Amino acid sequence: MPALLLMMFAVMALLGCSSAPAVPARPAGVPASAIWAGGADGGVFLRVTQGPPTPHPTYDVVIYYDSTGEVWFKGKMRLNTPGALDTHSLRDPKFFQGWDGIRLYLADGRYLAARPE
Numbered sequence: 001m002p003a004l005l006l007m008m009f010a011v012m013a014l015l016g017c018s019s020a021p022a023v024p025a026r027p028a029g030v031p032a033s034a035i036w037a038g039g040a041d042g043g044v045f046l047r048v049t050q051g052p053p054t055p056h057p058t059y060d061v062v063i064y065y066d067s068t069g070e071v072w073f074k075g076k077m078r079l080n081t082p083g084a085l086d087t088h089s090l091r092d093p094k095f096f097q098g099w100d101g102i103r104l105y106l107a108d109g110r111y112l113a114a115r116p117e
Contacts, residue, residue, distance in 0.1 A: 027069030034064060037096035042066060044099050048090045048112070051076065057084040059112055063099055077104065077112035 023036040026045065034045040044063050051058040056078055063073040079085065085106075089095040095107050103111040 024066055027064070027067065029069040030064045034062070035091065035093045035096075036066075037093050037099070038066065044072065045069070046096065046099070046104070048077075048096075048104075050085070050087055050090065053084070059085070059090075061104065061112065063104070072099075072101075073114075075114055077114055080111050080113060 026032075026034075030045045031047065034047040036045055037043050044066055046064065047062045049060045051060055058076045058078055061073065061075065061077045062071060064070065065072050080103075089106075097105040097107050099105070103113045105111045
């Protein structure tokens with residue numbers, strides 16, 4: 001009996017961990033080029049493109065509210081560290097970890113901001 005209960009709990013835990021967060025329906029006004037970056041607690045649609053490779057690379061960023069599609073942020077951002085992002089990462093939803101209204105956090109610990117510190 002205890003082994004059966006233990007196996008049932010293990011199966012339930014695995015099923016609970018294996019489900020990926022669902023991408024919400026794309027609101028009107030959010031272009032197909034925007035990717036979903038978020039999880040079970042919410043997220044945003046975003047589009048990040050690399051600007052001119054100047055001494056401090058800039059990125060053109062548009063962030064859309066997930067529910068309405070309204071533009072939350074539109075402008076140029078820079079990395080908080082020297083260097084540039086790999087352009088392939090800009091199309092990978094897993095590369096973007098969160099948006100707090102000021103910073104766009106990246107999976108490698110860096111972030112993009114309109115005015116990096």
